[in-house]
Amino acid sequence: MKYYKSYGIAFLVPILLIVGIFYGMLIWDFAAAFTSWQGLQPTWEFVGFSNFSRLFELERFWINVRNNLLWLVFFIVPTALGGFVLAYFLSNLGRAENVFWKIFLFPMALSFVVTGTLWAWMYDPSSGVINTILGGIGINTSRLGWIADPKIAVYCMILSAFWQYLGFSLVLYLGAIKGLPSEMIEAAKVDGASRFKILFRIIFPNIAHATLICTTMLAITTLKVFDLVWIMTRGGPGVSTEVLPYLMYRLTFESRDFGMGAATSIVMLIFSAAIVIPYSLWMLGKWVRA
């Protein structure tokens, strides 16, 4: 398509306009990160990096960073992998898959606000769904506090996001698996390859783009996770389930410390760059065709 470069540029114009506006707003945010803005009225007074150093001194900031990393690992890998395996199972089921993908995708139709409430009810240690069922089959639940237990609360929260997003990765992989030429799998079967081998040696490498997009999307979700934390625990007990976006919101709108809130958002941007740069570099090698 290199003969039609003008088309290519024309196609880029709308997104560049949009991103331009976005960056214009971000500059405002960046500027605020270096000012002493506290309270509700902007004070554009330059204070250098003091917002950052105040932020790094906060113990809860590091708890937040740790929680964000936990989210990245314990949310993305199980959700992507679970969706992939499930998609493979489903693709073998024929017509029944039509019912099942809808069931698994349904949680995506609910907002985080509703999911948060529902899972608070699931985890409720005294009368919640999980402990009631566990109690019903004779397990002693008196010590299972779930989100009331600061040690495991963050994992419980990740599990509820897993519940909501599994359907998304399932649908993504289902589409990708069905897109594979069926001869490929048939040939492997004839060769006598085991199912496990087919799944991970043949199917998985051939739908790498789906994995890529799935993990990236899930990464975006984890870095933005806000409503769920807000609804389920308000970051508690203590600050044990707080994540950076929630810290940013609280610093900005609850503590009314705009400078520090904006500094937090820059930290988040650095986090994102750490994910996007390898992604883009990988594109460089593989993507741009002459």
Added chain:
Amino acid sequence: MKDKHFVIASGIIISILAVVWMLPVYALITTSLKTQQEVAMQDYLRLPQEPRLSNFVEAFDALKVGLRNSVIISLSATFLCVLIGSLAGYSLTGFGFRFATPLFFFIVVVTFLPYHVILIPITQFLNTLNLINTYSGLILIYVILNAPMATLITGTFFMKMPPELEEAALLDGCKPLTFYRKILIPVSLPGLISATILVFVQIYNEFLLGIVLTRGPDVKPVMPFLAELKGTQIAQWHIQMAGALITSAIPVIVFIFLGRYFISGLMAGYGKG
């Protein structure tokens, strides 16, 4: 025979998992049919003594304006996002631009930020354009916030497209727009659909901007209305959960509509290639 066992086994596993998956939804449905008194007992698994459909009537009454607004706003914003995003994705992958990689990085990196960081400039921006409390204003903001994500997804899927397709098309004298419409879109349909699902869900379930950028109920999306149903110093979970089921209908319709394309339309696209 071995195949059959495997199918049965996976069928059973998936069925069990599906039941587990539906547990929270079960709690959602039973709560939506209870009275406030029953909800207060916090017996989430128990069925309501007498299903109260009036909860749904009450919730729907409060939500209907919002539903109309949300359908208008989220469908058009999603469409614009996917259109703009896919054109950009095509441009970055298909034309061999030297600056494609850094450009891609700059477009995509902002999708990772929660929009709360720029809540104030967004409001100022829309006010300058005199678009507060209009459909166009909300759509514009949602497009700005979500089009980069659409670029990311569609771009990655276009990358997967076999280069021979493009060469063949070129030989046929096919221009970029025709190629985009007739070949790229059908072949990358699963990518477009996952982009659509994700962007739509993001926009539809967004809650804060819908309040900040509107005045009164005329253009306010449905999520703020849903949040209002519970009340602040009273607690009407039963009405809110009925409302949650009602609002989930729109995404479900969208999923089912899109699902038809990705399940059946896909193979045809490849076959033609």
Added chain:
Amino acid sequence: MRKSYTFMVVMVLFTVAFFAFSSVSFAQPSEKEFIIFHYWTAGGEKEAINALFEMYQERNPEVKIVENPVAGGGGETMLAVLMSNLAAGIPPDTFQDHQGNQQKDYIDAGYLDIVDDIWIEANFEERINPMWTKTLKFSDHVYSVPINAHRTNWLWYNKKVLDEVGIKAPETYDELLEACQKIKEAKPEISPLALGSREKVWVTYLYDMVLLTTGGPDFYEKANTGRIDFLNDPTFRQAMERFAALIPYIYPWHATKSWDEAAALLKTGESAMYWMGDWVLGYYLSIGMEPEVDFSATAIPSDVWMGHADTFAFPSGVPNPNNARDWMRMCTTPEAQEAFNLIKGSVTIVNDVPPDVYPDPYRQRSANDLGTLRAVCDGYHGGMMTPAFASEIMDILTRFLVDEEVDAAIEDIARAAERTQLAEDCSWFWEE
């Protein structure tokens, strides 16, 4: 291939529909609009504000009321919404607010205008408890009109449980602790004190209570405005120790309960007593509990009224200030106050509405006490603490509930007070 066509056609139709719709609804703010932000969004609270709207509509039939309910927490979303609109220079005509430090930030930022004349005209200062004037007047000016008063030093209790155990309603901290011990002994399956900390703010209510019962109202005001040496003050330490002494009797899974779910523990029989503001009364009535049969309430300490007001603030730079001013003028009248509060479940801020208009004994007592007793504002909603300090102390206290370490909590509170400059930011309260 054909399918992708249909797909495109459908999508194009949507775009056309979008442009058609959006061109219709280019609504410009008209002169006749009265825009109000509030967070009374459902049920009785919504009916209460609607009663005010009706009254206002009668006074100003030509004005169109545009309400913007802001759901989410106890007004926690409100600040983000307001902040964006105020900073963008498009203030609503009025918005729901509290008093004290909750309001002061808006005034410092220059977002509010003075309404002294409305107060003088209505002779408002004479008609309210002096505490309200103290927390609503900043450098001798007022910027808002309060509409109601919620009492928050109520202990709600399950009457049957207390009768069975054979204890009378506690009126001091010591009696409360004793009641907790006795209930625990007699009925080990019950958690004596209910609490819901899924919304962290309710923990500050308990904090207020121990401060108030340990050091009295003067100490309470000093502590919440940072005028004590947190690290070395013996009274403060005693207060925190008394807080710690209560923790074993608190419902253990408070972190998973919202305020209403915790309130319902009195109905399910899992808890016996609940420390909460008087809006819980409306909730108990609506879940079918009978006052003075299933539940009752007692004020601790009985000689102080603690609570907060909801106010309507007057933003500067609104296009039609007269609309908002008439709203505020209306809110100073006993009729508007009575109409609103009867439905809302709170009491009037003005003392000239007789306490016997309320159908229940609790509000009668609240109104009576507010007219006669020493009153203080509660820490968070009442704006005694700064929002910045409140945000920190919520985290400290929810952790304290888990680890019960008094020393660590005191240290953290001292550090938070210093970091957020609590004493400095609250110095306005002590200026004469």
